Amino acid sequence: MADARDDGPILVFLGPTLRVEDARAVLDAIYLQPAAQGDILLAAHAFRPRAMVLIDGQFEDRPAVRHKEILWAMAQGIIMVGGASMGALRAAELGDFGMIGVGLIYRWYRRWALSSRIEVRGSLSALVPDDAVAVHSGPAELGFLQLTDALVDLQRTFSTLMRRRVISAAERAQLTTMARNMNFRDRTLAAVLGAAGWTDGRIQEVRQTAVYQKREDALLALHTAPRLAREAQMAGDQNSWTATNTFIRDLEAGGIDSKLVNTYKLNP
Template sequence: MAADVVVFLGPTLSVADARAHLDALYLPPAGGGDIARAVIDHAPSAIALIDGVFAQSPAVRHKEILWAISRGIRVFGASSMGAIRAAELAAYGMVGHGMIFRWYRRTVLGDDGDVAVSMAPAELASHALGDALIDIRLTLRRAERDRVIGPHLRRMLEALARSIHYSERSYKRLFSAAELDLSGPELDRLKLWLPKEQRSQKRLDAVGLLKRLSSRSSNLARTPGSAFELTEAFAYDMGYY
């Protein structure tokens, strides 16, 4: 089945919301080999990598992205795993989009865990089961700018959020941990402010990429192919021998 654009999407944004911005073939978060399979099975002109699996399954590999690019397919990344891989492969033709991509490009020691969230299985739409550290940090900084909390509490909450494993990280878990040592009027104000004011930069970047692709839908034709160095491991994975 041919598709002009293939998008790997999961906890960052629902497929229903994504379709409001871009008509595409939406697949679950990418793991090792999934981009190569998408190229073979769907022959797209462009691939957008937003979400990917990790930890319990092999992550999407750099080599398969480079292979897709060598075949003339435009590969974009944003928000989560896509932002990480785009920052790592920008010099080789992968196109990044959004603030998180730019942060990873300029932050040499940026932690992959800053965008990680626990997610439901693909059969349950891969929806998020927590909150990403980067979204929590940006929200806390916005709360400081709005004078809801001061810089001291903001720094303490950021450190506490980082100490929580990504699989358990959420605002609810953060507040439960904070109340053990940090209870007070500032924390109470933050809890009242948060429901209406919290934002997800991951979601904003994902929507931004989808809109970008939609606006360029007539200009996403494949580019001329390029040389690709075939390694023994990649050839084995692709079934060449």
């Protein structure tokens, strides 16, 4: 039987957003592949961590990590931190339940969580759609090498170009719309600028000033994770948790023993 320990390790679910080598230079942690359904549950039993940092998640070949699974981890006393990519999205959705969000992308999702998904389907919803952090990446054997650019990174790049007077406000709006209309599997800075009629030479010049907000937010999450974990442990807040039939069925469908949900030792 496992339990969350004050001296347990920090686990980081990381993929295309940041190279593991760069991440290790910032935080001494156990680095795992992007999280999918069941991975948080299995990692908790395997490592008995004091905290988990969710950066990248899977969502195509495997079901995405469930909200209920994150709530389960927090009920065991595991501090959950999210940022940059799937982590920013889940932290914005679960902030009211105790998940800690870090970074600009998290704040975007948090700020427009209701207005973009419930009240309007207009300009605000276009700002931070769920696929705004999605990228196409290589296989695990290649370290989940990022093959396309995230919409949030492109938006930040276009805004920076406008502030530097490289492009006008109208051009920024045009490029942003073009990027939003592309499938995330095809979305790259070169593809957007090429479709807008830019020359290869000009595209190469702009590439040098591209903004990688996901990477910046990931580094921030790693820098602040130990402090956030300590502060959260001192606060001692812990949520109750109840399994649902749907959640149990999802685990079993993924070949995960649902008994793991009840054999984890809850903190007193």
